[in-house]
Amino acid sequence: MLPVLIEGGGTAGITAALDLAAAGCRVHLIERSNHLGGQVLNLDKIYPTDHCAFCPLWTDIRRLQADPRVTVHLSSQIESLVETEEGSLATIRTTPPFIAPERCIGCGACFDVCAPGAVKPPGEHVYPPSFRIDNDLCNRCGSCVGICPSAAIDLARKEERKTLKVGQVIRAAGFAEADLKPLPEFGYGLHPDIMTSLEFEAWTAEAGPNNGGIVRKSGGGRPANIAFIQCSGARDDRLLPWCSAVCCMHALKQSSWVKRRDPGIDCCIFYTDLRTVGRDYYAYSRQAVDKAGVRRVRGRPGLVHPLPDGGIAVKFEDTLTQKREIRRFDMVVLNGNLRPSAADRYESGMEPPAEACGFAAEPADVAQSAWQGSATAMKALSCDKEGPCRA
Amino acid sequence: MPGVMVFLCRCCGRIPPTVDLSALGEKIDREEGVVAVETRDTICLPEDRAAMLRSFEAGGADRILVAACSPYGKADDVVAKLSAACGGDRSRVRLVDIREGCAWIHRRDPVGATAKAGDLIGMNLGFLRHGKCSADAVVAVRPECMVVGAGSAGMAAALSIARAGHRVHLVERGAGMGGMLKLLSHVYPTDAGAEEKLKPSLQAISAQPLITLHAKTRVAAATGYAGDFKIRLASGTEETNLHVGAVILATGAGVWLPRGLYRYGELKGVLTLMELERRRKEGEETPRRSVFIQCVGARCPERPYCATFCCPSSIKNAALIKKEDPGAEVTILHRDIMTPGAILERYYRSALEAGVRFIRFAADAPPVVSGEGKVDSVAVFDTISGVKREIAADQVILSTPLVANADNTKLAELFHIGIDRYGFFREDYPLHPLETRQAGVFICGSARWPVASGDAAAQGEGAAMKALAILGRERLSARSLSRLPEGKLGHARIEDAFCSGCGNCVAVCPYEACALQKVGGIFVSRVNKMRCRACGSCTSVCPNGTIQMPEHNARAVGAMIRRAFSLREAR
Numbered sequence: 001m002l003p004v005l006i007e008g009g010g011t012a013g014i015t016a017a018l019d020l021a022a023a024g025c026r027v028h029l030i031e032r033s034n035h036l037g038g039q040v041l042n043l044d045k046i047y048p049t050d051h052c053a054f055c056p057l058w059t060d061i062r063r064l065q066a067d068p069r070v071t072v073h074l075s076s077q078i079e080s081l082v083e084t085e086e087g088s089l090a091t092i093r094t095t096p097p098f099i100a101p102e103r104c105i106g107c108g109a110c111f112d113v114c115a116p117g118a119v120k121p122p123g124e125h126v127y128p129p130s131f132r133i134d135n136d137l138c139n140r141c142g143s144c145v146g147i148c149p150s151a152a153i154d155l156a157r158k159e160e161r162k163t164l165k166v167g168q169v170i171r172a173a174g175f176a177e178a179d180l181k182p183l184p185e186f187g188y189g190l191h192p193d194i195m196t197s198l199e200f201e202a203w204t205a206e207a208g209p210n211n212g213g214i215v216r217k218s219g220g221g222r223p224a225n226i227a228f229i230q231c232s233g234a235r236d237d238r239l240l241p242w243c244s245a246v247c248c249m250h251a252l253k254q255s256s257w258v259k260r261r262d263p264g265i266d267c268c269i270f271y272t273d274l275r276t277v278g279r280d281y282y283a284y285s286r287q288a289v290d291k292a293g294v295r296r297v298r299g300r301p302g303l304v305h306p307l308p309d310g311g312i313a314v315k316f317e318d319t320l321t322q323k324r325e326i327r328r329f330d331m332v333v334l335n336g337n338l339r340p341s342a343a344d345r346y347e348s349g350m351e352p353p354a355e356a357c358g359f360a361a362e363p364a365d366v367a368q369s370a371w372q373g374s375a376t377a378m379k380a381l382s383c384d385k386e387g388p389c390r391a
Numbered sequence: 392m393p394g395v396m397v398f399l400c401r402c403c404g405r406i407p408p409t410v411d412l413s414a415l416g417e418k419i420d421r422e423e424g425v426v427a428v429e430t431r432d433t434i435c436l437p438e439d440r441a442a443m444l445r446s447f448e449a450g451g452a453d454r455i456l457v458a459a460c461s462p463y464g465k466a467d468d469v470v471a472k473l474s475a476a477c478g479g480d481r482s483r484v485r486l487v488d489i490r491e492g493c494a495w496i497h498r499r500d501p502v503g504a505t506a507k508a509g510d511l512i513g514m515n516l517g518f519l520r521h522g523k524c525s526a527d528a529v530v531a532v533r534p535e536c537m538v539v540g541a542g543s544a545g546m547a548a549a550l551s552i553a554r555a556g557h558r559v560h561l562v563e564r565g566a567g568m569g570g571m572l573k574l575l576s577h578v579y580p581t582d583a584g585a586e587e588k589l590k591p592s593l594q595a596i597s598a599q600p601l602i603t604l605h606a607k608t609r610v611a612a613a614t615g616y617a618g619d620f621k622i623r624l625a626s627g628t629e630e631t632n633l634h635v636g637a638v639i640l641a642t643g644a645g646v647w648l649p650r651g652l653y654r655y656g657e658l659k660g661v662l663t664l665m666e667l668e669r670r671r672k673e674g675e676e677t678p679r680r681s682v683f684i685q686c687v688g689a690r691c692p693e694r695p696y697c698a699t700f701c702c703p704s705s706i707k708n709a710a711l712i713k714k715e716d717p718g719a720e721v722t723i724l725h726r727d728i729m730t731p732g733a734i735l736e737r738y739y740r741s742a743l744e745a746g747v748r749f750i751r752f753a754a755d756a757p758p759v760v761s762g763e764g765k766v767d768s769v770a771v772f773d774t775i776s777g778v779k780r781e782i783a784a785d786q787v788i789l790s791t792p793l794v795a796n797a798d799n800t801k802l803a804e805l806f807h808i809g810i811d812r813y814g815f816f817r818e819d820y821p822l823h824p825l826e827t828r829q830a831g832v833f834i835c836g837s838a839r840w841p842v843a844s845g846d847a848a849a850q851g852e853g854a855a856m857k858a859l860a861i862l863g864r865e866r867l868s869a870r871s872l873s874r875l876p877e878g879k880l881g882h883a884r885i886e887d888a889f890c891s892g893c894g895n896c897v898a899v900c901p902y903e904a905c906a907l908q909k910v911g912g913i914f915v916s917r918v919n920k921m922r923c924r925a926c927g928s929c930t931s932v933c934p935n936g937t938i939q940m941p942e943h944n945a946r947a948v949g950a951m952i953r954r955a956f957s958l959r960e961a962r
Contacts, residue, residue: 275731
């Protein structure tokens with residue numbers, strides 16, 4: 001059978017690719033960034049096990065790289081897909097990164113010489129680790145090119161296009177953070193300590209800039225209290241009319257890790273419905289509330305605004321006591337602005353498109369993405385006209 | 392006499408000058424068993440890797456030591472490729488981290504860094520002298536599959552596997568296929584009739600010659616491992632033997648009855664969600680005023696979990712009642728509405744738009760159902776508006792959770808897989824949700840965790856996909872079951888002559904790979920190579936050191952430790 005084209009190298013895409021390869025199919029895996037792994041790489045811990053997801057993902061990525069049936073196209077996007085009688089023709093646009101990941105030895109010489117700060121270090125969980133250059137910040141001065149000991153940098157690298165003949169297509173491009181500008185009441189961008197939950201995750205990650213310490217971005221002091229605001233951007237007709245599914249557990253995870261690292265910090269989750277539907281999720285939320293002492297307020301704050309003294313005011317109504325309050329917080333984490341990449345395809349329907357899986361199809365957590373990846377792989381295998389191939 | 396070829400990586404000058412590679416090379420060259428030491432510029436680049444392979448092949452050595460970066464850098468990939476040159480024997484290649492762990496972290500102490508690099512290399516040379524490789528085990532794969540449970544998940548799994556060309560034995564405890572779908576009137580979120588939803592699958596299965604349905608049958612016994620399971624089915628007094636390559640458990644879940652709660656069983660008109668489904672399926676008229684109560688027997692100390700399907704199910708029934716009769720009064724009393732995701736949230740909103748009333752109550756102040764002989768009202772404290780409400784009702788529907796089947800414990804024991812504290816089958820890790828502790832045994836549907844029928848079917852397809860990776864092969868090697876690209880790190884080996892048959896290894900093995908067998912009148916332990924995952928738990932509890940991991944045997948690890956503390960090596 002013709003190779004399967006998979007868009008997205010995150011949990012769902014990797015799972016689908018590994019499963020198809022194990023069943024003997026050839027796979028083209030298209031990934032936009034310069035590494036595989038997707039959003040899981042941005043998570044310090046995953047719920048409900050509280051493990052770091054690096055090791056299982058690392059082994060899966062290495063298995064994928066070692067599999068002769070899988071061709072990984074990094075820094076690539078599907079530009080067009082034309083259906084013909086014998087399969088589809090996919091045009092893949094590859095924008096090679098200035099630093100070739102396969103040659104980068106991770107020494108950081110380029111990082112040290114880059115005046116505009118365009119060189120970014122590899123994420124802590126990225127494998128294989130490679131520095132990268134932010135195209136928008138780079139002024140093309142070329143000082144990094146000469147200093148690179150492994151000749152990995154080429155600023156003149158041009159876009160390439162290639163055409164692949166493929167059979168089935170799987171969409172697993174995950175999600176992107178939606179811009180919170182349409183919702184000015186959350187004050188995003190007005191204060192360094194008002195951040196989205198993915199920014200908070202990176203800021204407080206054990207392998208991150210603070211080695212797991214909980215400190216404020218403004219001034220680096222210890223926060224006395226942190227507000228986690230759920231559904232900020234989600235379940236809101238102005239931005240995302242749906243529930244992003246993962247944020248309740250994400251906030252419970254982040255707040256209990258804050259408590260674990262510094263029990264003195266007051267954590268408060270502002271929620272509408274605390275959605276904990278998976279295995280052990282409800283028990284996890286009881287643990288966070290009863291044992292770790294995370295507080296909950298049912299209500300969605302109407303205003304988040306910086307205070308002159310550096311704090312952040314949060315105005316809300318506790319809908320269970322009907323009391324309106326303005327409280328001062330040191331940090332505010334906004335949770336919910338996650339937009340599935342295939343969202344426009346199912347704006348009105350009650351079923352996601354059959355070829356999509358993981359967060360691309362529907363807000364989904366790690367476990368859901370993984371089993372959906374396998375299920376979509378099976379669909380691709382059964383839909384193929386020639387039938388499945390033998391390993 | 393075997394010899395070791397040592398490669399030192401300069402990492403483009405990022406290891407020297409902190410670590411003095413020429414001094415280090417001279418020192419290592421004098422070590423026992425070293426054939427040659429070669430310094431290379433950047434071993435991770437393809438040009439250098441090819442040169443390394445050429446030197447190794449010309450050098451007359453049979454083992455390789457690479458001193459470069461940490462495994463999380465790039466060297467591990469190099470080592471995986473080099474082990475192919477050693478016949479795929481990973482025990483003959485060692486990687487030593489002299490970059491992050493020596494040159495970088497001890498930047499201010501070059502002498503110390505060089506000494507540390509020398510020590511680490513010396514330790515690993517000791518290890519290489521004694522490392523052994525366990526022989527791989529290969530079994531012929533039986534290209535058939537057993538699927539237990541003929542509900543949404545099981546049917547989807549069976550169909551997928553049959554379409555791929557493999558024989559499937561579909562084992563069902565009840566009389567026919569369909570599982571929970573047979574009990575429902577409609578399914579969410581499409582509001583399709585459950586029967587219409589079920590029909591295509593039933594037809595496809597009966598038209599599929601590769602699927603054999605074993606109805607009114609249970610799994611009585613099972614032995615074996617991935618690729619080769621021997622199973623005994625029991626149907627009454629009749630027994631059937633199966634020989635299959637993979638097993639999919641899709642036994643679904645049971646319904647919990649709320650005896651003694653909300654006057655269930657006492658007042659007429661108080662029923663469970665499943666009873667409402669049956670009534671609606673049979674076309675019984677729905678009374679005008681309905682009140683749904685959520686989380687009945689769920690998210691409580693006895694069952695501290697959310698059963699996932701109950702909120703959408705109540706929403707489905709409430710909205711359908713309202714759509715059939717716009718004058719109907721339908722209220723859902725809930726603690727949190729659990730409709731995660733885009734589609735379910737839209738479904739929830741469509742119920743609100745249809746005029747279903749939602750009232751939130753607190754767990755510690757549940758609603759009170761009253762009436763005499765027959766239900767007539769429900770009193771609830773509405774936490775959002777802070778008032779107590781009295782709602783007239785002709786029927787009260789209790790949303791109860793799904794509970795694990797009692798059979799799960801036995802099946803988990805038969806197939807050596809884990810179950811969680813609620814009795815559902817459990818996966819090994821969230822990233823691999825359909826796989827269990829045992830290779831070749833897969834889980835899906837509500838037997839794993841409560842799910843909607845559509846998701847159960849998708850999980851069934853996913854589990855089928857995992858099973859195909861085994862069924863599609865003619866032969867299956869123990870090494871290929873590993874998640875590591877270079878194969879696993881071997882498996883435990885036992886020397887019969889010294890095994891006292893104490894059974895410690897049997898007790899401690901998390902994969903149930905060790906078992907006692909009678910050999911020549913005495914008990915000795917045996918390791919099942921297809922099940923062993925090389926965790927090494929057994930080696931640490933064996934009182935006489937009989938059980939060893941060849942790749943990490945006691946002599947090799949001992950040599951490392953002795954070298955680290957500058958002790959003389961035991962002969």
